[in-house]
Amino acid sequence: MKEDKSDILQGTLDLMVLKTLDAMGAMHGYGIARRIEQLSEKALLVNQGTIYLCLVRLVQKKWIGAAWGTSDNNRRAKFYSITTAGRKQLVAEAENWDRVSGVIGRLLQLSSRS
Amino acid sequence: MSTKFRQYVARVGAFLRRPALDRDFSEELDSHFTMLVEDLVAGGLPLDQARQKARLDLGARSQLLKAHRAARGLPTLEMLLRDLRRAVQILRKHPGLVFIAGAMICLSRHGRQHRLAALIILLAVTTMWYLVAQRAKADLDRRGVVSA
Numbered sequence: 001m002k003e004d005k006s007d008i009l010q011g012t013l014d015l016m017v018l019k020t021l022d023a024m025g026a027m028h029g030y031g032i033a034r035r036i037e038q039l040s041e042k043a044l045l046v047n048q049g050t051i052y053l054c055l056v057r058l059v060q061k062k063w064i065g066a067a068w069g070t071s072d073n074n075r076r077a078k079f080y081s082i083t084t085a086g087r088k089q090l091v092a093e094a095e096n097w098d099r100v101s102g103v104i105g106r107l108l109q110l111s112s113r114s
Numbered sequence: 115m116s117t118k119f120r121q122y123v124a125r126v127g128a129f130l131r132r133p134a135l136d137r138d139f140s141e142e143l144d145s146h147f148t149m150l151v152e153d154l155v156a157g158g159l160p161l162d163q164a165r166q167k168a169r170l171d172l173g174a175r176s177q178l179l180k181a182h183r184a185a186r187g188l189p190t191l192e193m194l195l196r197d198l199r200r201a202v203q204i205l206r207k208h209p210g211l212v213f214i215a216g217a218m219i220c221l222s223r224h225g226r227q228h229r230l231a232a233l234i235i236l237l238a239v240t241t242m243w244y245l246v247a248q249r250a251k252a253d254l255d256r257r258g259v260v261s262a
Contacts (some may be wrong), residue, residue, distance in 0.1 A: 016155055017249065020123035027219070028145070028146075028149075029142060029146055030145075030146045030149045030150060033146075046173065047170075047171060047172060047173030048146065048150070048171050048172050049143065049146075049172045049173035049175075049178040050178075052139065052143075052179070053185040054179055056139075056182060056185050056186045057185055058126065059119075059124075060120070060121045060128070060186060061120065061124075063120050063121060065214065071149065072151070073149075073152070074235065075145060075148060075149055075152075076141075076145055077142075077145045077146075077149065078138075078142050
């Protein structure tokens with residue numbers, strides 16, 4: 001099965017969606033897409049619709065839940081929210097991310113031999 | 115491991131409920147489109163330009179639908195089933211060819227595997243003829259030839 005984006009970008013997008021829902025509560029796909037566009041300067045989403053490919057996978061993993069509801073301006077929309085399993089995953093992923101970025105940071109600080 | 119298994123079960127479920135999930139996703143895209151257009155109009159864009167920009171920002175619906183199916187379901191199995199359906203459609207148009215192929219394998223006595231293959235092909239021919247006959251009968255019924 002081919003993915004449109006490499007696994008590392010996919011993982012980054014998953015992490016961003018989990019963190020966004022953890023920080024901001026239930027949101028619809030449009031809101032999540034806009035938030036991620038703002039944060040990543042459009043590097044992670046080809047277009048807004050691709051957010052749903054990530055969302056459906058996270059729902060299947062039971063890291064987030066989805067339910068139809070009504071938005072602030074009375075529009076019917078599907079709202080996503082993080083689950084307990086999703087919070088656990090977020091903590092694990094964030095730790096992993098810290099570890100990796102720490103290693104890369106130390107690596108880049110090595111002075112060159114000259 | 116348990117997440118993998120859960121996801122697999124979910125994929126099988128999504129494959130089985132494809133029409134319902136397609137509808138659900140289609141509604142979700144409609145809702146997204148409406149909110150996006152509203153925000154663009156609120157930002158000062160005329161309606162027709164807002165709609166055009168929203169279509170571009172959201173992405174082509176048919177492609178998204180296809181990608182969504184692949185992301186949630188069993189894309190390999192879906193592809194295989196589509197190919198099989200197509201193969202049966204083509205073979206149904208040429209029952210004579212299938213019959214000749216079956217007969218030839220029957221006539222060449224090359225052991226058990228060949229006879230088994232021939233049997234399967236002949237079964238397929240019989241099934242197809244049955245289906246073609248049913249369809250012809252239904253056609254006649256529709257025109258009122260038989261039932262009249």
